[in-house]
Amino acid sequence: MARHELLDNITHKDLKINLRYQPGAGFDHQMARIFPIELGALQAEYPLFFARNTDRDQYDLVALLGFESDENLYLGQGDWLAKSLPLSIERQPFLIGFEGQATSPGSGQPVIHVDMDHPSISEEHGERVFLPHGGESVLLERMNEVLGLIHAGHGESDAFSRTLSGLDLIEPLNLEVTFANGEKTTLNGLYAINEDNLRQLNAESLDLLHQRGYLQHIYMLLASLPQLGALIERKNQKLQSQSE
């Protein structure tokens, strides 16, 4: 269970963050939530899809990281095996909370929380969060920026996916994947751009998508699909090294 605390420079004056991108260090997730502004940077290295967020009844953008619920093929022995990092990974172990326990996202002041149960939490190793006299470290400054982007990204992401689903441009994907060793798996719960419907859009709809900057996003999503092959290759190599 996560233990979220409001970050402050007294309670957490000695807090250090010791990030290790490896299995068992808090990053064993099959998917990472991503946001529209990241699409350009991420499409060259990750297969990008939508996933249903049933709590909020929305489609979220996600980067697929593995083929099992706790598999993340981008974890190395401490390093992240790609050039760009999704914001939702980079932010960890920090997160946004809302002061005054607002009833809805968007009301109340966003404030930084920290998950004290995250494996990267330390008092000995890693990077300091606060400077010895209480000022913000470079790490914390960057976190402020990352969390700000994520905060803004929620609304942008919802508006984007809602518009696409209104145009029937999001369809469920049922993909069967076969690995080099013959093993098979099916990917459920992912959604992709419905290319048939995209081709049939009339000029007005295209114009609307264009004006909102959504066409660009759509092309990024489509452009990311070959990365699924690359991800399968990562899995093949893992399977091979396991069998050796």
Next chain:
Amino acid sequence: MAAPGMHRIVIVGGGTAGWMAAAALSRTFGEAKDICLIESDEIGTVGVGEATIPAIKNFHLLLGLDEREFLNAVNGTFKLGIEFDHWGQLGDRYFHPFGPPGTDSWAAQFHHYWLKGQSIGENTGFNDFSVEASLARAGRFGMEGDRKPNYAYHFDAGLYAKLLRRLSESWRVRRIEGKVVDVKLTTESGMIESVRLESGELVAGDFFIDCTGFRGLLIEQALHSGWEDWSHWLKSDSALAVQTESVAPPAPFTRATARSAGWQWKIPLQHRVGNGLVYCSDYIDDDEARKLLLDNVDGQTITEPRQLRFKTGRRLMQWNKNCLALGLSSGFLEPLESTSIHLIQNSLIRFIKLFPAHQIEQAEVDQFNDDVRLEFERIRDFIILHYHVNQRNDSPYWVELREMDLPDTLAHKIELFKSNGRVFRDQYELFAEQSWVVVMMGQGLKPGGFHPIVDNLSDADLRRFLQQTRASVDQLVQLQPMHDAYLRHLQGVEGTESLRA
């Protein structure tokens, strides 16, 4: 022929309408009347009506039905309003709550203050001032605090009919299983004398209630009461309904998502979710519709998608001679604002109030028919409003709806609102001013001005007023438990202490 005593009441049809009629009549008249209900196991019910509006609580009051008992019997959930997606423009979302925004009452409706606020840079959304909309967004529901939410229910229609049947039978309604094959009229007055079942049995009565669904076996096939078609305004003629497993705690509201040639509903119950697509078959074929629906539901489907066809319009004489039509036999408006069950209830109550003492008085019948006509027409206008006020260009369907000719009554309402944000409700109108306001504004119709009385407040006072209203809404919302916790509490699974989320 005079109707002596009006003692024997025969209800034909055992869908939602039939059992609502049986329950209300037997509860009201007790053993003073002989009430029977004929239903045919062979002919199924429509049974997809699962979302309601707040007035249904009055119906339950009449029946003496306890809320907890009711909810547990029908797997019910609470409903604070309807969320509309994509109606004005793609990507838009607004909420039509079951209660007025703001917590205070003022000389001019709250939206005038809000509009002025917008003009001086206060940018809080209109729905943030609504208790119901804010609760819905937070997924909360409860009865803490002074300002109780306005609400209705979602329920399993099959279980609801069962519950009403159990009550009716306990109040001595006789149920006859059988298919009506013939309706016998008296020669002199043309009133219904009896109906004949397939078995040969004759069931005679003094008054007949036609709850046979779209076919209108008595009111139309026997009495030819006439039909007014509204499909040039409301084009939908088909629906597909499918139930799915719940994958998240039930939301305390209905969702209505506009699609390329129709719209989709989502009605969360305790144990499952009801989904459906209402569409116009001129614009999308059944296979496409089916794919569209199945692509847009969460969770495994529990049933095969069920196809329904309908015609939008109204029976010209809902009460004709000694026959009253209730439910689908009396007319149909698509379920966009969940009004059908309400119309059954209202006609029923109105009828009980005018129940003939000895013989049928034509003046009363005319009055009844006039009243229900007005009520039907106002709801029709309100539903057309949702389709008409749109800025969508993504499909010819939406463009045509925007460009169609409107009923005069509706055109007038829209004009009034456009100029200075005024809305007036007439006597027979179900939906209050605030409902028109949220839908018109939610779909992108912004009035040119606001009521001058608002200028009596200084900008600073107006800001303070808006902020206080908003804060009191927030406060109230935080007092309430999560919707599913409240439901569990009603089921007796959890004590109140653990309710505060």
